[in-house]
Amino acid sequence: MKSIKIAITIILTSVSMFQACKKTSASNNSSGNTTTGPIVKGTDPAVASTQGFFLDNWTAKTWTDPATSIGVSKPSAIGAVNVTVDLSQITTKVSKLIYGNNTNPYMGQYVTEPVLMNNITALSPNILRAPGGSLSDVYFWNADGVNVTAPADAPATLLDNTGTASAANYWFGNNTQTFTVTVDNYYKVLAQTSSTGLITVNYGYARYGTSAHPDQTAAHLAANWVRYDKGRTQYWEVGNECYGNWEAGYRIDVTKNQDGQPAIITGTLYGTHFKVFADSMRAAAAEVGNTNIKIGIVLTSSSDVSNNAGVSNWNANVLAAAGNTPDFYVVHNYYTPYAQNSTAAIILATPQTTSAMMSWINTSVQTAGVSAKPVAMDEWNIQAVGSNQDVSNIAGLHATMNLGEILKNKISMASRWDLANGWGGGDDQGMFNIGDEPGGVAKWNARPAFYYMYFFQKYVGDRVVASSVSGNSDIVSYGSSYTSGEAGVILVNQGSTDHTVAVTFKNFLAGSNYYYYVLNGGTDAVPFSRQVQVNGSGPANGISGGPAGFATMAPLSASISGGINVVVPAYGAVFLVADKQ
Template identity: 60%
Template sequence: MRKHFLKTGMVAIATMALLQSCKKDGNTNTNGGGNNNGGTGGGSTVITPPNNPDIAATQGFFLDGWQAKAFSTPVGYKTVAKPVAGTVVATVDLSKVITKVSKNLFGNNTNPFMGQYVDQPVLMQQLTDLSPNILRFPGGSLSDIYFWNGSNKAPDDAPDQLLNNTGASSAAGYWYGNNTADWTFTLDNYYKVLQQTNSTGLITVNYGYARYGTSDNPVETAAKLAADWVRYDNGRTKYWEIGNENYGNWEAGYRINPAANKDGQPAVLSGALYGLHFKIFADAMRKAAAEVGNVGIKIGMVTTEADEKDNTSTIIQAWNADAMTTSGSSPDFYVVHNYYTPYMQNSSPEVILGTPAGVTSNMMNWVKNSLQKAGLQQKPVALDEWNIFSTGSKQMVSNVAGVHAVMVLGELIKNQYSMASRWDLANAWDNGNDHGLFSNKSDEPGAPAWNARPAFYYMYFFQKYFGDRMVTSEVTGSPDILSYGSSFESGDAGVVLVNRSNLDRAVTVNLKNFAAGTKYYYYTLNGGTDNAPFSRKVYVNGIGPDGDSGGPATYKTIAANSAAISGGIIVTVPARGTVFLVAEGK
């Protein structure tokens, strides 16, 4: 985390929340202002105004249009008794702003194998409530075999068979944007979902076609297909990216048959070749965008999330170094993917919940270092696929996956990522080895169609209870408790507390440089006793699902817990659970 320095004259541009608090007291001294025990220290306390750090280069234009956020007191809340304070203390300093919070970090991936779900009211309402803000489409690896303007037939120069990494051939299995069958999802319905959920699009164009296409110039042919999509889009989409995980040997176009290729491409892709092709695509797409008046189009380039030498069997070596050198300044942002946990291992909760901090930080440092070595300017970094790879115990659909999601969101903000999209809205049950945030129709035993998994509830309450700026936060007394602090323009303070252990812990929240009001409000989320330790259920303030998995259908109307700030802010953070808390400002 880089250190921020208070600039000359910064007091003049302190947040409105602080100015309003000062006006109420007549000066910057407040009685019980919050330098210890949540604002119960007594006496007169001088409040240090917050700093106002610049937007990081890793965030850039993704924070254009950033809006301040006001906290609204819950319509319904109930007064609860405070637990006895223990030794664990989370200290949140409202004067030390790390960054503004990008609304584009709460995104998700939709895909063409969910069905024509725009006509599914239960799912659409939940998706609107979740407010992902970003919805990526069409994939995933199928982006590289996706023809946006086709119905059921690929172009004549797209071969019926494609090669895998060993050179064996199999049916291409292309997907089409105009296929209206009920098992797939049309491009036009994607645009409808964006409109109905007030979301922004992120479109991944087919780069693989530039490799396996058999026309005289497959790169220009594939770039034209992408540019034609930009024209059809007609200004509706700002964010685009070229290809998906093309550094991997699992991706269409990784290996081609040189005998069928007519522009001299090698059998196996390289980072340098992708970088050259990227510029051809980007130039064609930007020209098309200008033709339809979409002058703000931004195009992302595929990069690896860690040193390729760490995975020599499946990753193209020197991908970042070579692709960045040949693409030069052409990319507007850089794209990474990460599934955090060891691949296809039956990982424990301790392993899963131990990954977010280190993996998120290391990934950002890798991209930064790659750009520095290439002599290129830092630009925004987007994590547009993330989840866990753990299998065998229904980890992906569990409460633990929800806690992991909270930690990833907190670390993404702390490390100043520009945008993120979790994978994915719906997938396939596969005995619980399912990345889907929702069940795919009714394929999950004991669950209704489009049932929301635990991660949905954790992500919903995170966005509701996290402010517009992240501030510094640290925990003493336990390595298993993590805190993510925030401030609201309305003068309120927020903190998200995570418990990675298997024991409940009482946590005292100490808000520094905060003009404390009267009450604090919070929601407690935790799993059940089923399928221990990977409960398929989540309880919100003690209220759980009606069925065998997910959470309460009444999540929007459940009363918040509340207590007086006077005497200290103290809450119980349940085992492998989370507390989302906001304290009123004056």
């Protein structure tokens, strides 16, 4: 078991999250520290256009001191990196929809898998997207593949980006075989995990369908799903990565097409088709009393010149054609260079490019002259290969930083890709082992990213507040506050050596104790350890994942009096909450 040293020093100045709106005179607090100036209460900013209705169900968080904790001694903070967290400067409210994840049909009928279901429930993703990725564009939700197969106007073969034909390999939402999941079981998963759905309807069919009006036929299929849904789902989107040369419908056989569509998709065509889908789906929603349906349109996350998707001017043409008919904009981001054996430093530098992504979306919207809308980043991950990066502790650190950057950039709905995928020599983006991980690892064993996302949600407040670092660029910090008055900070160490950190909470009147968890990798294959240690406890299997008792594990704690000193471990993170007075 790897030993852990911990050192954060919190220098307490005038601080209070829930004082009256007026400034309050300084006073001595219970920790023995003396505040030295007026306490300033923060003001919630207006909901950003990129957040919109994704923040409608925001709820305040009330902190409860842990029933038990493990007291630790505090090392000196001499030479520490300095972090300042100011509770008076509120950036945004924290949406519960940023912890989402993606399901997919090849997970099997997983509602019957208690280990996985318990893990999903513990993770509390709050939103689960289906049916999943590129398969959405070859998915017929109301067929079973046996008694009811693909429609007669869905061709047996589809073209790839080079024009080569191969079997269509459609997927079916009523297929009850064990290798896939039914639509009804997806709804059961939502109910059992207290999650909200996000459904991607089959847009590809509007391209490769051979009827007289394939766009209308595909839109009718989508609308019938809305009818069957009967108001259970608020969030929908039309197609998956429709700009991509890897998607069904990117290239079609024009000799079979009856409405004059081009061989290669264009943004103008997709934007025009989107309006047909939206009209049909909204009419269907009205029939079943779903008056709050929201439909998203697919955009690129980076410049159309450099996104390697195969279609130029996508965003400009999509938005010009669709106008203001979408309710929200959909983007995907896999951050790291495609199929490269990226180092830890390259991977951990990418979350901060979220701001560039949002700048591109905002520029696209402004240039098109359409209204700003909420943004959903409903697929994100890394795409490094060759060194087990995707299943490693580094992927967990990346997830932590990405959640922080998602919040800072005022995105209020995000879903990681994905719950389970396939080992692929260690290039597995799944959060859980689908059953093919080597070394005798149990099926549905959680990867490190699961633990980092679990503790992020557990120890972030309900508002993001300003946080800054000086002294060493290895440390990244994300400050937060609770409506009930406590202060929090999440610290990530991107470096290969431990760092002592001194944190100053401003405008916060501190109580007696602080509580925290420390996560870091094991000693195997550093920096791409497949293990994660939580407060020094690692996986029982000794191979991958984290400790089985993470949900009931007591946090570390110490008295605030005299400061809080913690060493943030190399390639590790600290999740900390300081009690209020």
